[in-house]
Amino acid sequence: MTLDYVHGYSEREAFRLVDQATTLTEILHSDTYYEPDSNVLEAGCGVGAQTITLASNSPLASFTSVDISSESVNSARSLITAAGITNVTFRIEDIFNLSFESESFDHVFVCFVLEHLSEPLRALQCLKRVLKPGGTITVIEGDHGSCYFSPDSDAARAAIACLVRAQASGGGDSLIGRRLYPLLCDARFKGVSVSPRMVYVDAGKPHLVDGFTRKTFTAMVEGVREEALASGMIDQDTWDQGIRDLYRTTEPDGTFCYTFFKATAIK
Numbered sequence: 001m002t003l004d005y006v007h008g009y010s011e012r013e014a015f016r017l018v019d020q021a022t023t024l025t026e027i028l029h030s031d032t033y034y035e036p037d038s039n040v041l042e043a044g045c046g047v048g049a050q051t052i053t054l055a056s057n058s059p060l061a062s063f064t065s066v067d068i069s070s071e072s073v074n075s076a077r078s079l080i081t082a083a084g085i086t087n088v089t090f091r092i093e094d095i096f097n098l099s100f101e102s103e104s105f106d107h108v109f110v111c112f113v114l115e116h117l118s119e120p121l122r123a124l125q126c127l128k129r130v131l132k133p134g135g136t137i138t139v140i141e142g143d144h145g146s147c148y149f150s151p152d153s154d155a156a157r158a159a160i161a162c163l164v165r166a167q168a169s170g171g172g173d174s175l176i177g178r179r180l181y182p183l184l185c186d187a188r189f190k191g192v193s194v195s196p197r198m199v200y201v202d203a204g205k206p207h208l209v210d211g212f213t214r215k216t217f218t219a220m221v222e223g224v225r226e227e228a229l230a231s232g233m234i235d236q237d238t239w240d241q242g243i244r245d246l247y248r249t250t251e252p253d254g255t256f257c258y259t260f261f262k263a264t265a266i267k
C-alpha cells in the first residue's frame with residue numbers, strides 16, 4: 001500500500017525523518033513514558049524515527065506501530081531490530097480502517113501524521129475507537145506559521161509558503177499545530193492539554209543548527225522545489241534566494257525559531 005504524501009518515501013526523506021527525531025528527542029519526548037504492561041498504538045510510525053525513542057523510553061510497555069506504507073513499515077522494522085529493541089510489533093494499517101477490536105489499547109501516540117491528512121478529525125475519531133475508556137492519546141504536530149528567523153527574508157518566507165501550499169494542495173495542513181486543541185475537543189476527548197515546544201537555534205547550539213535548521217526544516221522546504229517551480233507558485237530566482245537565505249540563518253550570527261505542539265487527552 002502506498003500514499004501520495006508531500007514529503008515522499010525516498011531514502012533521503014527517511015534520513016531526514018530519523019535525523020529530525022534524533023535532534024528533537026529531548027524537546028518532544030522527555031515527558032513521554034508508558035507504564036509497564038500497557039499496550040500502545042503508534043499510528044503512522046513511518047520509518048520508525050519516533051518508535052525507537054518511544055520503545056526505549058518505556059521498555060516494559062508493548063508497542064504496536066502501524067503505517068499505511070509497507071515500505072516504511074519494513075524500514076522501521078529493520079531499524080528497531082538493528083537497535084536490539086524487542087517490545088514493538090509492526091503492522092500495515094490504515095488509520096481510517098483499523099483492523100483492531102474497539103478498546104484494544106491503553107494509549108495512542110501520533111506524531112507528524114495529522115498534518116498530512118485531509119480528515120484529521122475523522123482520524124482522531126478512528127483512533128479513539130481503539131482506545132480503552134480512560135486511555136490517553138498523545139499528538140505531536142508542527143506548525144510552519146510558527147517559523148521566524150534572523151536575518152529575516154521575504155524570499156525565505158515565500159519558499160516556506162510554497163511548502164504550506166504544496167501540503168494544502170495534497171489535502172494536508174502544515175499549520176495544524178495551532179488546531180490540536182479544537183480538533184481533540186471536537187473528537188470529544190477529555191482533559192485536552194496542549195504544550196508548545198519551541199526549538200530555538202543559534203550558533204551556540206551547533207547540533208540544532210545542523211540537525212534542525214539545515215537537515216530538518218530547510219531540507220523539508222527543499223523537498224517541494226520541483227512542485228513549487230512547476231506549479232508557478234514561485235519563480236526560480238526567488239526560490240533560490242529563499243533557500244540561500246534559510247541556510248544564511250545557520251551562519252554564526254543567524255538564529256531560527258520553530259514551535260511544535262504536543263497535545264495529550266483522555267478518552
Ligand SMILES: C[S@@+](CC[C@H](N)C(=O)[O-])C[C@H]1O[C@@H](n2cnc3c(N)ncnc32)[C@H](O)[C@@H]1O
Pocket residue numbers: 003005007017021043044045046047048049050066067068069072093094095096110111112113116117
Ligand atoms: C511525516 S511521516 C511521520 C512518521 C513518524 N510518525 C515520524 O514522526 O517520523 C507521516 C506518516 O504517516 C503515514 N500515513 C499517512 N496516512 C496514513 C494512514 N491513513 N494510515 C496510516 N499511516 C498513514 C505515512 O505513510 C507516513 O509514514
